Amino acid sequence: MASSRLQLLLVGLIVVSTTQAHFGSRPDFVKSYNYFKDRCSFVTDPEKFPTTAFGVYRYEPKFNNPTMSDLFENVDMENEYAVKRDRITIIPGKVYQAEYYALGWPVIFITPQDTLIWVDAPESAPSAVECLAAFRAIPAIGNKRIEALIYTIYHADHIWGAGPIVNDPNNNGIPPVIISHSEMLAQSYLYDTFKGFKSPRLYRMFASFVPDPPHIHDGGVHRLRLEGPYVITEPPTDLLYFKDADEIISRTIGGLELKFISVPGYTKDQIMVWVEDWKTLHGADTFYRSFPNLYTLRGEPGRDVLKWGEGTRKAASYHPEHFLVTHSWPISGAELIQETLITYADGIQYLHDQTVRYMSKGYPPDVIPAVVNLPKNLAENDMFNPDYGMEDTAIKGIFDFYVGWFSGLAEDIFPVDRFERGSKLIEIIGQTQMKIEAAKAYNDKEYEWALELATYLWRDDQDDVFAMELRTETLKRLAELQNSIVARNYLLSTVAEDWDVVNNVVKTDTSFILLHLDGAMKNLQFHVNNQLVEGVSAQLYLDLTDSVTYKLTIRNSILEYVEVDQPGTEAPTLHVKDSCDLTNTQDVFCWRFMLAGYFPFSAVPSATVSNGTPEDIVTFFGYFDFKDEAEGGYSPDDQ
The missing domain is CATH 3.30.1050.10 (SCP2 sterol-binding domain)
Structure with missing residues (x-):
């Protein structure tokens, strides 16, 4: 009888879990996704666009061959961060980190034999030279030889600036051993192979061609320092081959034992560095102290978010007393580190699990962000501020990681392309009425809808000044509303490119x-x-x-x-x-x-x-x- 009841219970659970798998009309508890409209109280009311046929007809253009300063004159800078100064932070125990010199913040360990272990190079040779000089100015570091260089992941902001480190005269002609995951070089080469179409997205993400203001900063540095070289020049010489996820590989350098731990998720080749004698863990990019960049606008395959959370939890399992990462400040105190990493991993897991839950109900990726948000206790935690990564792009990245581009809805198998869709909407509504509707949406601060309509009009007729300027102003309003600096940068960069005041073409x-x-x-x-x-x-x-x-x-x-x-x-x-x-x-x-x-x-x-x-x-x-x-x-x- 008990067995029979168990079978009925299992059947019941299966039925419950599948009864909502048919996605059709908007569920009753889901409101329209007005994320940006709800935040508009933070932005000064912009000048409105005309919403009558006469007003549209008599519209006077704001711009005539605008300069960059003309385009961005009315961008709100309310979210501007305080200016941060370059500095070296000292963590007790012979560990030093250079902050704000580059997007990545290099770390130096001083070994018992008075040599140096450098963890992660900056993104360019000039920034590496500055980091090196700042480190050398510290008496404890002085002119000690760099015995090892460690790449925790293959990204440019961890490897491209390695030349000055490897060839530093204080190394006395003895190049440091360069340690990385066995997958690191292959991943770097793979990125380089496709950089022709990824690089323009990277430059938008960091507003490389947008002046200050409206550009504010790029995360860990005022400006991403893409100053060359633009490829890896110092390949690894000691590759770490991990047999499985639990294997730990040890190296003793300068009398200091380092333990390397594989933590895929952010990238396939990510490794952490555990200095057990000092209870110090370098966590690579497992933690940001802001919402994690679970999907990147510069374009990568969907990241393994489940493994990312597991990797952060694995970092906590070592119970370090000092915790460092490449893109944030160090944390000291075992209890604080434990609480921080577990909470961070929980937030990542929550977003992953709830996204998969709604995928199981048949929800498409454009709707799931409306129903999956961090719970209040996590959303109000400073470490989940969307200063860099964003919930909605992360959710879409999770969806793509598991099932690719197809939403699962039949109407999305053969969708009308964006140009044809815009042309047909204009035919149905009429060009003037569509301009009126776009202007109404803008004036009502429904910026997402205003951008879509204005873009349809502009792509249908790129000489349409009303559509072009409405698109421009909408992009700027959306940028003002961003906490995520990379989203803000991308939107502002698009404005500059639309008006051809910059050339962001990487041939x-x-x-x-x-x-x-x-x-x-x-x-x-x-x-x-x-x-x-x-x-x-x-x-x-x-x-x-x-x-x-x-x-x-x-x-x-x-x-x-x-x-x-x-x-x-x-x-x-x-x-x-x-x-x-x-x-x-x-x-x-x-x-x-x-x-x-x-x-x-x-x-x-x-x-x-x-x-x-x-x-x-x-x-x-x-x-x-x-x-x-x-x-x-x-x-x-x-x-």
Whole structure:
């Protein structure tokens, strides 16, 4: 009988858990998502747009070839942060952290043998030089040799500035061992391969082309310091291969034992560093002291939020007395650290679990943010202030991580594209009436809806000044309402790009000069011009005299590249170095520089070609298109 009751209970639970899996009309307890409208009391009432046909017709443009200062003259700076000064924070126990010198805050451990262990490089060589000088000015650090450099993750703000650290004269010509997860280099190369379309999003996220004001700061630094180099220059020399999630790998450096712990989630290669003798844990990016960046606007696959929370909880399990991370201030005190990390992990888990719960009910990603919000006790905790990450983008990232782009709703299998949708709405409503509705939404502070309508109008007719200026003002109002600095930056950057006062186009033809070889070859593959190669069959051997040889084949409108031992005789061969220096007039012809446009295709020297002519090389590479994102963003006319 007991067994029977248990079976009935299980069936009942299954029924309860699935009865709401049909998503249709808006549930009674879900209000319209007016997140931004509810916050508008913090913003000065903006000048209103006309809401009559006559007013729209007689609209006087605000801008005429505006400058950057013209565009941002009326942006509210109420959320401006206090100015922070560069400083070195000392944690008792021979640990030092440089704050505000760069987006990432490097850490130094002083070993018992009076050498240094450096954890995470800044994002550029100039910022690393400044950090290094500040550290060296501390008597306890002085001119001690850097014995090891640790990369906790592959991101640029952890690795790109490593050159000055590795080549510091105080190292006496002995390069430090560079330690990272075994996946680190592959993840870095993967990012670099696709940076052609990710970099513009990165520059928007950090408002790289927006002046102060309205730009405020970029998180851990006033400005993200993308000052070069733009690739990893100091690859790891000691790779940590973790057999499973529980394995701990130890290294003793300068008489100090370090224990490395794998904590995937934020990235696959993230590692923490545990100095047990000092009860000090470097937690990499497991903690931010603000809402975690569970999804990044610069564009990455959805992060494993469940593992992120587990990693933060794992950090708490070590019961450290000192806790450091790359993007926030250190915390001291075992009890405070424990409470902080457990609460942070709980908040991450809550957002994950409730998102999955509503996914199970059939809710699409654009609706779940309306019903999943942190509970009051967490939302009011300072560590969940949305200064960087945001709940709604995190929820959409969680959705994407598990099921991809498709909402699960039939109408989203074959959606009308945004241009066609806008054109059809204009046909139904009428252009003037749609402008009136967009203006009403703006005046009523329904900025999300105003932006959507204004954007439909603008993309339908980019000479429509009313639509353009309404879109501009709406983007600025939304930016003013952001706690998240990266969302604010992205919106303001879009304003500048819309008006063509900046050029945020990172051309693949130039960026691929810096890529690792496989990344360059993949970018060649990605840039076949399908309109030119339909029905074309062509082959070329690319003999890189300082590297390897590839056989390139165009067929079925794709490029295949295969590494071979030596060139064949059935197709033309281009003999050329892969690594060249434009400043050296004696250097040989470089294929990457040709594709980047540094000199014309017609400049191919005949001495570099066998089994063919320079014209064969020009013809083959003419099948590729390196024109990427256009100024002002994508338009259906960009073909």
